[in-house]
Amino acid sequence: MEDTKVRGRRAVNQSPYNYTSEICISRPQNTPAKELSIQLNTRLSHDWSILYDHPSAHPIDLNSVPVIDLNNPELTNKIGKACEEWGVFLIRNHGIEPELLNRFDSQIHRLFALPIEVKLKVAKTQGTDSGYGGAPISHLFSKFMWYEGFAITAGSPVDHAQILWPDDYSSFCEVIEEYKKAIIPLGYRLMHLMLLSLGLTEEEIDNSLIGDSTKIKNAIHLNSYPACPDPDRVVGLAPHTDTGFVTILYHNGVSGLQVLRRKDDIGPARWVTVPVVPNTFVVNICDLMHVLSNGTFHNVVHRSMVSKTNQRLSAAYFFGPQVDVKVGPLSELTGPEQGLPLYRPVTWLELQKLKSTLHDKALQSMKIEELRKGA
Numbered sequence: 001m002e003d004t005k006v007r008g009r010r011a012v013n014q015s016p017y018n019y020t021s022e023i024c025i026s027r028p029q030n031t032p033a034k035e036l037s038i039q040l041n042t043r044l045s046h047d048w049s050i051l052y053d054h055p056s057a058h059p060i061d062l063n064s065v066p067v068i069d070l071n072n073p074e075l076t077n078k079i080g081k082a083c084e085e086w087g088v089f090l091i092r093n094h095g096i097e098p099e100l101l102n103r104f105d106s107q108i109h110r111l112f113a114l115p116i117e118v119k120l121k122v123a124k125t126q127g128t129d130s131g132y133g134g135a136p137i138s139h140l141f142s143k144f145m146w147y148e149g150f151a152i153t154a155g156s157p158v159d160h161a162q163i164l165w166p167d168d169y170s171s172f173c174e175v176i177e178e179y180k181k182a183i184i185p186l187g188y189r190l191m192h193l194m195l196l197s198l199g200l201t202e203e204e205i206d207n208s209l210i211g212d213s214t215k216i217k218n219a220i221h222l223n224s225y226p227a228c229p230d231p232d233r234v235v236g237l238a239p240h241t242d243t244g245f246v247t248i249l250y251h252n253g254v255s256g257l258q259v260l261r262r263k264d265d266i267g268p269a270r271w272v273t274v275p276v277v278p279n280t281f282v283v284n285i286c287d288l289m290h291v292l293s294n295g296t297f298h299n300v301v302h303r304s305m306v307s308k309t310n311q312r313l314s315a316a317y318f319f320g321p322q323v324d325v326k327v328g329p330l331s332e333l334t335g336p337e338q339g340l341p342l343y344r345p346v347t348w349l350e351l352q353k354l355k356s357t358l359h360d361k362a363l364q365s366m367k368i369e370e371l372r373k374g375a
């Protein structure tokens with residue numbers, strides 16, 4: 001027993017696996033992959049001490065993440081309530097074929113199963129956000145995460161896929177394309193329902209930026225959390241909120257995602273494990289949807305934990321505004337009767353910059369009340 005623990009601890013303190021995280025932030029444009037890998041391996045620390053910042057909910061906490069059937073006749077209300085109370089919910093009967101999801105899953109698995117030398121050929125370089133690398137939020141934390149990822153931000157991953165699989169890159173690209181085609185309408189449908197639940201009319205939604213697809217942009221992050229010998233001392237993806245409007249998350253059925261439930265009548269703030277329910281996606285409310293809803297929807301803090309025995313794979317599909325689009329509280333939700341706007345408008349890029357310096361205080365700094373105090 002003791003022996004296993006010591007082995008586990010050593011594995012966590014010394015570079016435990018044969019690939020490296022944090023490639024994206026530290027790889028200067030021309031560093032050879034091998035040299036980079038050596039540099040990173042000497043400074044790895046995956047040992048997190050802040051994991052127990054909030055207690056974990058009892059595993060059978062009855063008050064758990066809502067599961068919403070998209071065929072429910074009360075759908076709009078259910079979605080509105082889940083966005084306000086939880087900022088996260090599962091959706092079933094979403095219309096995406098299990099067969100497509102199986103093929104998507106196999107390709108994610110195939111990607112991360114490649115040897116590290118091959119994956120490093122498509123490592124993100126400074127100033128780019130597509131490709132293989134560490135956690136996109138790694139610059140916010142001093143510890144490394146038990147994570148490797150592959151980001152597809154600008155259209156097709158074909159350039160990278162050709163490098164990864166010179167002889168068979170099309171099966172990866174095709175499935176990514178099919179997945180996007182299926183998930184994009186689902187994202188729009190969910191955002192539409194969210195605005196309906198806030199009381200906007202169909203016409204108001206059509207005239208809002210959610211109704212204008214040229215103003216929306218999206219990206220996929222494929223995530224891998226390998227099995228870890230000492231899972232209680234590492235974190236797969238550290239606590240964060242997503243910055244865009246909405247994230248739709250696919251995962252391979254290995255538990256690990258946790259959301260921070262706010263203090264309520266039942267108890268103090270606590271980490272709640274998102275249940276694994278077959279044939280569902282997880283939907284998260286992100287920062288800019290919180291802003292758009294003038295604070296009504298909860299941008300949920302979440303993190304990923306890792307398993308001792310199973311690799312966890314996930315794919316986050318992010319919907320957000322185009323870089324130059326300013327997002328502020330919807331005018332329909334503010335006024336003499338509803339109240340003043342809580343936030344000044346920002347672009348997605350601006351918010352990302354604020355988060356990289358102010359961390360979880362970024363939204364606070366955009367509060368109009370806060371700005372008045374400072375004036």
Ligand SMILES: O=C(O)CCC(=O)C(=O)O
Binds near residue numbers: 221237251315
């Ligand atoms: O893998 C997960 O469960 C969560 C991923 C996530 O939060 C993200 O990609 O932003």
Ligand SMILES: [Fe+2]
Binds near residue numbers: 241242316
């Ligand atoms: Fe996230």
